[in-house]
Amino acid sequence: MTCQNFCVALLHWEFIYLTSAFNLAYPITPWRFKLSCMPTNTTYDFLLPTGISKNTSNLSEHYEAVVKAKLNSSTTYFSNLSSKTTFHCCFWSKEDKNCSVHADNIEGKAFVSTVNSLVFQQIGANWNIQCWMKEDLKLFICYMETLFKNPFKTYDLKVHLLYILPEVLDESPLVPQKGSFQIVQCNCSVHNSCECHVPVPTAKLNHTLLLYLKITSGGINFQSPLMSVQPINVVKPDPPLGLNMEITDAGNLKISWSSPTLVPFQLQYQVKYSENSSTYMRKADEIVSATSLLIDSVLPGSSYEVQVRGKRLDGPGTWGDWSTPLIFTTQDVIYFPPKILTSVGSNVSFHCIYKNENEIVSSKKIVWWLNLAEKIPPSQYTVVGDRVSKVTFPNLNATKPRGKFTYDAVYCCNQQECNHRYAELYVIDVNINISCETDGYLTKMTCRWSTNAIQSLMGSTLQLRYHRSSLYCSDVPSIHPISEPKDCHLQRDGFYECIFQPIFLLSGYTMWIKINHSLGSLDSPPTCVVPDSVVKPLPPSSVKAEITVKIGLLKIFWEKPIFPENNLKFQIRYGLNGKEVQWKMYEVYDAKSKSASVLVPDLCAVYAVQVRCRRLDGLGYWSNWSSPAYTVVMDIKVPTRGPEFWRIIKEDTTKKERNVTLLWKPLMKNDSLCSVRKYVVKHHTSRNGTWSEDVGNHTKFTFLWTEQAHSVTVLAVNSIGASFVNFNLTFSWPMSKVNTVQSLSAYPLNNSCVLLSWTLSPSDYYLMYFVTEWKILNEDSEIKWLRIPPSVKKYYIHDHFIPIEKYQFSLYPVFMEGVGKPKIINSFTQDDIEKHQNDAGLYVIVPIIISSSILLLGTLLISHQRMKKLFWEDVPNPKNCSWAQGLNFQKRTDIL
Numbered sequence: 001m002t003c004q005n006f007c008v009a010l011l012h013w014e015f016i017y018l019t020s021a022f023n024l025a026y027p028i029t030p031w032r033f034k035l036s037c038m039p040t041n042t043t044y045d046f047l048l049p050t051g052i053s054k055n056t057s058n059l060s061e062h063y064e065a066v067v068k069a070k071l072n073s074s075t076t077y078f079s080n081l082s083s084k085t086t087f088h089c090c091f092w093s094k095e096d097k098n099c100s101v102h103a104d105n106i107e108g109k110a111f112v113s114t115v116n117s118l119v120f121q122q123i124g125a126n127w128n129i130q131c132w133m134k135e136d137l138k139l140f141i142c143y144m145e146t147l148f149k150n151p152f153k154t155y156d157l158k159v160h161l162l163y164i165l166p167e168v169l170d171e172s173p174l175v176p177q178k179g180s181f182q183i184v185q186c187n188c189s190v191h192n193s194c195e196c197h198v199p200v201p202t203a204k205l206n207h208t209l210l211l212y213l214k215i216t217s218g219g220i221n222f223q224s225p226l227m228s229v230q231p232i233n234v235v236k237p238d239p240p241l242g243l244n245m246e247i248t249d250a251g252n253l254k255i256s257w258s259s260p261t262l263v264p265f266q267l268q269y270q271v272k273y274s275e276n277s278s279t280y281m282r283k284a285d286e287i288v289s290a291t292s293l294l295i296d297s298v299l300p301g302s303s304y305e306v307q308v309r310g311k312r313l314d315g316p317g318t319w320g321d322w323s324t325p326l327i328f329t330t331q332d333v334i335y336f337p338p339k340i341l342t343s344v345g346s347n348v349s350f351h352c353i354y355k356n357e358n359e360i361v362s363s364k365k366i367v368w369w370l371n372l373a374e375k376i377p378p379s380q381y382t383v384v385g386d387r388v389s390k391v392t393f394p395n396l397n398a399t400k401p402r403g404k405f406t407y408d409a410v411y412c413c414n415q416q417e418c419n420h421r422y423a424e425l426y427v428i429d430v431n432i433n434i435s436c437e438t439d440g441y442l443t444k445m446t447c448r449w450s451t452n453a454i455q456s457l458m459g460s461t462l463q464l465r466y467h468r469s470s471l472y473c474s475d476v477p478s479i480h481p482i483s484e485p486k487d488c489h490l491q492r493d494g495f496y497e498c499i500f501q502p503i504f505l506l507s508g509y510t511m512w513i514k515i516n517h518s519l520g521s522l523d524s525p526p527t528c529v530v531p532d533s534v535v536k537p538l539p540p541s542s543v544k545a546e547i548t549v550k551i552g553l554l555k556i557f558w559e560k561p562i563f564p565e566n567n568l569k570f571q572i573r574y575g576l577n578g579k580e581v582q583w584k585m586y587e588v589y590d591a592k593s594k595s596a597s598v599l600v601p602d603l604c605a606v607y608a609v610q611v612r613c614r615r616l617d618g619l620g621y622w623s624n625w626s627s628p629a630y631t632v633v634m635d636i637k638v639p640t641r642g643p644e645f646w647r648i649i650k651e652d653t654t655k656k657e658r659n660v661t662l663l664w665k666p667l668m669k670n671d672s673l674c675s676v677r678k679y680v681v682k683h684h685t686s687r688n689g690t691w692s693e694d695v696g697n698h699t700k701f702t703f704l705w706t707e708q709a710h711s712v713t714v715l716a717v718n719s720i721g722a723s724f725v726n727f728n729l730t731f732s733w734p735m736s737k738v739n740t741v742q743s744l745s746a747y748p749l750n751n752s753c754v755l756l757s758w759t760l761s762p763s764d765y766y767l768m769y770f771v772t773e774w775k776i777l778n779e780d781s782e783i784k785w786l787r788i789p790p791s792v793k794k795y796y797i798h799d800h801f802i803p804i805e806k807y808q809f810s811l812y813p814v815f816m817e818g819v820g821k822p823k824i825i826n827s828f829t830q831d832d833i834e835k836h837q838n839d840a841g842l843y844v845i846v847p848i849i850i851s852s853s854i855l856l857l858g859t860l861l862i863s864h865q866r867m868k869k870l871f872w873e874d875v876p877n878p879k880n881c882s883w884a885q886g887l888n889f890q891k892r893t894d895i896l
Contacts, residue, residue: 025210025225025226025227025228026091026225026226026227026228027227027228027229028131028227028228028229028234029093030132030233030234030316030317030318030319031093031130031318032093032128032129032130033091033092033093033128033129033130034091034092034093034126034127034128034129034147035089035090035091035126035127035129035144035213035224036089036090036091036092036125036126036127037089037090037125037222038125089222089223089224089225090225091129091224091225091227125146125217125220125222126146126147127144127145127146127147127215128144128145128147129142129143129144130142130143130144130318131143131229131234132234132235132236132318133200133205133231133232133234133235133236134235134236135235135236135237135238135260135262135263135320136262137200137202137205137231137235137262137264138199138200138202139197139198139199139200140197140198140199140200140209140231141195141196141197141198142161142186142195142196142198142211142213143193143194143195143196144159144186144193144194144195144196144213145192145193145194146192146193146217156216156217156218156219157188157192157194157215157216157217158185158188158215158216158217159185159186159188159194159196159213159214159215159216160183160184160185160186160213160214161183161184161186161196161198161211161212161213161214162181162182162183162211162212162213162214163181163182163184163198163209163210163211164180164181164182164209164210164211165200165204165207165209165210166207166208168207181210184196184197184198196213198211200231204231205230205231205232206230206232207230207231208228208229208230209228209229209230209231210226210227210228211226211227211228211229212224212225212226212227233315233316233317234316234317234318235263235264235265235312235317235318236317236318236319236320236321237260237263237267237309237310237311237312237317237320238260238262238263238320238321239260239308239309239310239320239321239322239323239324240257240258240259240260240269240291240308240309240310240323241257241258241259241260241261242256242257242258243255243256243257243306243308243323243324243326244256244257244326245304245306245326245328246337247298247330247334247335247336247337247338248294248336248337250336251298251334251336251351251353251384251388252294252295252296252297252298253294253295253296253298253304253328254292254293254294254295255271255273255292255293255294255295255306255308256291256292256293257269257291257292257308257323258291259291259310260310260320263310265312265313265314265315266289266312266313266314267289267310267311267312267313268287268288268289268310268311268312268313269287269288269289269290269291269308269309269310269311270285270286270287270308270309270310270311270319271285271286271287271288271293271306271307271308272284272285272286272306272307273295273304273305273306273307274304274305274306275295275302275303275304276302276303276304276305277299277301277302277303289313298330298334299330299353299355299360300330300331300332300333300334300353300354300355300360301330301331301332301355301358302329302330303327303328303329303330304327304328304329304330305325305326305327305328306325306326306328307322307323307324307325307326308322308323309321309322309323331421332354332355332356332419332421333352333353333354333355333412333419333421334352334353334355335350335351335352335410335412335421335422335423336350336351336352337350337423338423338424339407339423339424339425339426339519340423340424340425340426340519341426341428341457341517341519341520341522342396342425342426342427342428342522343427343428343429343430343522344396344397344398344427344428344429344430344431345395345396346395346396346427347392347393347394347395347396348392348393348396348425349382349390349391349392349393350368350390350391350410350412350423350425351384351388351389351390352366352388352389352412352423353387353388353389354366354389354412354413354414354419356414356417360387361414362386362387363383363384363385363386363387363388363389364383365414365415366381366389366412366413366414366415367381367413367415367416368380368381368389368391368410368411368412368413369410369411369413369418370408370409370410370411371402371408371409372409372411372418376391380392380393380394389412391410391412393425396425396427397427398427398428398429399425399426399427399428406426406457406458407424407425407426408424408425408427409422409423409424409425410422410423410424410425411423426457426519428457428515428522430513430515430522430523430524430525431524431525432449432450432451432513432524433449433450434447434448434449434464434511434512434513434524434527434529435447435448435449436448436509436529436531436534437534437535437536437620437621438503438505438531438532438534438535438536438620439535439536440535440536440537440538440561440563440564440623441538441563442503442505442531442535442563442564443501443502443503444499444500444501444502444503445499445500445501445503445509445529445531445534446497446498446499446500447464447488447497447498447499447500447511447529448491448495448496448497448498449464449488449495449496449513450494450495450496451494451496452494457515457517459517459518460515460516460517461515461516461517462488462496462513462514462515462516463485463486463488463513463514463516464485464486464488464496464498464511464512464513464514465483465484465485465486465511465512465513465514466483466484466486466509466510466511466512467480467482467483467484467509467510467511468504468507468508468509468510469507469508469510470507471506471507471508472506472507472508472530473508473510473528473529473530474508474510474528477510477526477527477528478510478526479510479512479523479526480510486498486500486511500531503531504531505530505531505532506530506531506532507530507531508528508529508530509528509529509530509531510526510527510528511526511527511528511529512524512525512526512527532564533619533620534619534620534621535563535564535566535615535619535620535621536620536621536622536623536624537561537563537564537568537613537614537615537620537623538561538562538563538623539561539611539612539613539623539624539625539626539627540558540559540560540561540570540611540612540613540623540626541558541559541561541626542557542558542559543556543557543558543609543610543611543626543627543628543629544556544557544558544629545557545574545607545609545629545630545631546631546632547600547603547607547631547634547636548597548636549634549635549636549637549720550636550637550720551597552603552636552637552673553597553598553599553600554574554597554598554599554600554607554609554631555595555596555597555598556572556574556595556596556597556598556609556611556629557594557595558570558594558595558611558626559594560594560613561613561623564615564620566615566616566617567591567615567616567617568591568613568614568615568616569587569588569589569591569613569614569615569616570587570588570593570596570611570612570613571585571586571587571588571611571612571613571614571622572585572586572587572588572596572598572609572610572611573585573586573609573610573625574586574598574600574607574608574609574610575607575608576602576605576606576607576608577605577606577607577608577630581608586598589616591616602669602670603636603637603670603673603674604633604636604669604670604672604673604674604675605631605633605669606630606631606632606633607630607631608628608629608630609628609629609630609631610625610626610627610628610629611625611626612624612625612626633669633674633675634674634719635673635674635675635718635719635720636673636674636720637673637720638673638718638720638721638722638723638724639667639671639672639673639676639716639717639718639722639723640670640671640672640673640723640725641667641671641716641723641724641725641726641727642667642679642713642714642715642716642723642725642726642727643664643665643666643667643679643699643714643716643727644664644665644727644787645662645663645664645714645727645729646662646663646664646729646771646773646785647660647661647662647663647729647731648660648661648663648783649661649705649731657704657705657706658704658705658706658731659702659703659704659705660702660703660704660705660710660712660731661700661701661702662681662700662701662702662703662712662714662729663699663700663785664679664699664700664714665699666699667716671716672716672718673718673720674718675718675719676697676716676717676718677697677717677718677719678694678695678696678697678717679694679695679696679697679698679699679701679714679715679716679717680692680693680694680695680714680715680717680722681693681695681701681703681712681713681714681715682712682713682714682715683703683710683711683712684710684711684712684713685707685709685710685711686707686708686709687707688707692715701714705731708732708733708734709730709731709732709733709818710730710731710732711728711729711730711731712728712729712730712731713726713727713728713729714726714727729814729819730816730817730818730819731818731819732817732818732819734818735765735815735817735818735819735820736818736819736820736821737821738763738765738813738815738820738821739761739820739821740760740761740763740765740767740813740820740821741758741759741760741761741811741813741820741821741822741823742758742759742760742761742823743758743759743823744756744757744758744809744811744823744824744825745757745758745825745829746807746809746825746827746828746829747828747829748801748803748828749796751800751801751802751803752798752799752800752801753796753797753798753801754774754796754797754799754801754807754809754828755794755795755796755797756772756794756795756796756797756809756811757793757794758793758794758811758823759793760793760813763813765815765816765817765820766815766816766817767790767813767814767815768790768814768815768816769787769788769789769790769814770787770788770789770790770811770812770813770814771785771786771787771788771811771812771814771819772785772786772788772795772797772809772810772811772812773785773808773809773810773812773822774797774799774807774808774809774810775807775808776802776805776806776807776808777805777806777807777808777826777827778806784799806826806827807826807827807828808824808825808826809824809825810822810823810824811823811824
């Protein structure tokens, strides 16, 4: 009885009972904590060693020593517990050595007392617990692992998590009801660890989550005290991304990484790294808020290992997991930067540290080479401290690809000794021409650019970026810090094409091409475009063309396009219609003009005409050519002249009549302008006066010649009228007896040419021209004729002549008063045929003889040189012979 009373007193001293409310829930910390449990009906007197006073004042002072002394007793005690035993459980951590003991579950009253955690740690059941919110802010996770030090059965460990998440931010029930908790079963592995997942809506990240654990192990039930947490306060970031190490231009090692993409707040980072070289080793751990860290004094031939993790910078949070270790090893020769991508005309520099057999070479002994073929002048060197050498390349030219190498190799050498490692220099021409044009409807602007200048840079991506100013362009375009990308599509012609729609006509679009590469990015020189200044108008419409009547000009009509509203100039191209039109150009600068007239040589041809336009101030582009318009051949003027004609006279001796047949050739278009509807023969005699006869389109007309003199004129008539200039022919009986031609000779030069030659006697009549006739003799063949000027004495007739035939040639003098008596010959002139033939042959033979002589002479000269070389090659030079010294070989000596 005394022992029982003491135990009760002890429990009353150790536990101060309080009524549990919501504010007594254990606040979950961002770090790991422990859950420890022991039976509720446990009395501590069996733990007290002999000689310890039962006075409660002394009990507290020696409690930890008692627990440590009775570890074996606790093992025996727990082995005798039944499955129905109820346990007290509490939380504690390194930061808080005391914990709260709950005697009852949350369904009824809960009592709490503060106890030193060492009691539970040594004689109870223990679990390590850590809870956090995943970075995606969708899942709350609690991880626990058993730390049983007593022989509990753990192979059947089962854990359930019960939770409640209020709908309203300030909702906080004093005593949560049993039915209001949701339950999730935790996933427990064979390694006595469990993981519990609780989904949390994004909108409730700031709400208070209430939860507790129910644990079953070895047939014994454990229940944790109530816990509370705001999920936003225990967010655990993912490991940083893109961990990278590189040597900077200053020779430092730069550790850089990227922040996790889903984290909703700024992070701080813990970086731990180690450096290991042949002469030095160090380890460090630093916390930074930036996403990079610089390590100074990097050494050649060293190895660096680094890991990074993150945590919320402001406010509570949980450290994330460490990133995968990254190892970076420096070479014996360090180039920084190891690769440079730059543009034509720029200046770049390389630095290097050279290590040779564990010793760093002095920077004053370092020399630089380009492609191991060209030594870089020392004037381009700079000493940066004792160890670092620097070389600068000014005003660079584009790199010329050498096979598969698209860069220049820069070597840092120890005087005459070079390491096989090198730095890479890429120089490309970024002068990319961007051309833009605005369509004729003023609704969109199309820009085009080619990539021919940067085809050698493999692995690069190109992007057009632009910035739109509110009004016009600046005098000097520059790359704006705020820009937008534009999607461009590669066309079949190798150009990229981008479309801006809608557009602001008076805004300035500054654009450039950004070249992205793993080595860096480059920007082409910016260009600024105002859409209103690059308009390509619509082509003129309603284009018509005609040859004007009576004036005889090519006249073109068109309509100005609706847009743009600026003054326009027009350009006309015209040419004779055909498969390949030979265009001629004509420009109109009068913005109000809607027509133009052009002088053309052929008024009776079909012309193709097109028109295009452009702003009068020269801005923008020429429009496309309009659809072609064609002229229609029609009569423009009266025929320029009537046809040339001749006559054939047949005399009827019985009736004393002469039938005259007029012959003429149809007028060409250039003479008829442009067609002939009919021919009219106009007669004039002294007795009957003047009359006309319509002969239609015939080219032959016969009439009866009965009077002493009969004059005729043949007129050509088209839709405009009759020709003004015409040929007249007078038939006169007296004039037909005037004999002016004294002699006539015909000399055949070849099958297609005959030379006519004649002599004249003096005459008082005015000679207008000659007419020559020829035909095959003794055949009723067609008579051919030609008009010959009066001033010539010989004439070449071109026709197809048959050598075995005989021809008749006639020469008529034509006077103003009438046609004179003809001179007729019935064969070629026999006396001189052979002479002319010989002369003609001479003209052929003489050139042949001259050419043959020149060819023969050249052959002889070449043969002479070859024979001389052949026969005299082995003959020694007498001047080189000892017996010939002092002899004059140019002086003749007589042997006898």
